[in-house]
Amino acid sequence: MKHGFIFPGNDPQLAVELAPLAEASGWDAFFVWEGIWATDAWATLAAAAMVTERIRLGTMLTPVPRRRPWELAGQTMTVDRLSNGRVILSVGLGVAAEFDQRFWIFEDDPGRKVRAELLDEGLDMLQRLWRAEPFEYEGTHYRAKRAERMLPPATVQQPRIPTWVVGVWPRMRSMRRVVRYDGWIPNYDPSAADGVDPIEQQRTYTPEIAAEAIAWIRAERERLGLGGRPFDVTQEGTTSGTDPEADAAVVRPWADAGVTWWLEADWYVPAERVAEYARDRLRAGPPRP
DSSP states (O other), X not given: OXXXXXXXXXXXXXXHHHHHHHHHXXXXXXXXXXXXXXXXXXXXXXXXXXXXXXXXXXXXXXXXGGSOHHHHHHHHXXXXXXXXXXXXXXXXXXOOTTTOGGGGSSSOOOOHHHHHHHHHHHHHHHHHHTTTOOOOEEOSSOEEOOOOSSOOOOXXXXXXXXXXXXXXXXXXXXXXXXTTSSEEEEEEOTTOOSOOOHHHHHHTOOHHHHHHHHHHHHHHHHHTTOTTSOOXXXXXXXXXXXXXXXXXXHHHHHHHHTOOEEEEOOTTSOGGGHHHHHHHHHHHOOOOO
8 A cells, every 4th residue: 555645735835845754754645735716736746846756746636627628738747747757646526516615716616417528528638638749639628629839748657647536436427437547536425316525425435335346446447458557546534643553453444445545634634733733744654554
């Protein structure tokens, strides 16, 4: 199992200071969150790339339906090249307006169906844009005319930047999107109905359910001829950093279920304590199962 740390703050200088601390303390990845009216996540990661050598860098997560794919392709390519191929792109539909109006202060939520279409087309375009080769595209929401000159560089990582996708188990349409890419960020909805609070989904999600979903993912990827390619499964949670045995007990069931990345996160730290919390938790090192 690998271990990532999600920085819950919004100070870019602090994030850039923390990235090398995470690297020195044995963490495998450092993530920042991406908002709408917020600190620029990719500018922050570009700066972090210049002060680190090993640790992977990414967002947790990027709402692709809210982004222009060609701009996102340029940002991710830039950080991938600055870091010599250490970027992970984590993507999802974005938060629905009914659960968080902060993400919809400039426009109306077009609804889950449209956001899903935008996500699929955005991911499809990213695969082509990262190659930095001429292409044409005609989708429902996006289109591209063929360009032959002044193409940007390709990403270091090929055939694409590793892309982790939010999927709701057991919604098959959502999960079939996941298996085509490089990792699963789990949500869980036993009713398979729309409109479930994502925080509530995580409360009812267990390692046993994870194992069931991971078995389905592996079988589906084998069916699609993707079984030989790397694929990650993430689990986000909070450990103390002060009691290694207790922290290991939290993480171990997820590792046994087949989870490949533990993502350490505490979204409830008061803003005035974020710097202290992050420094202390990073120095303590990742929770080893």
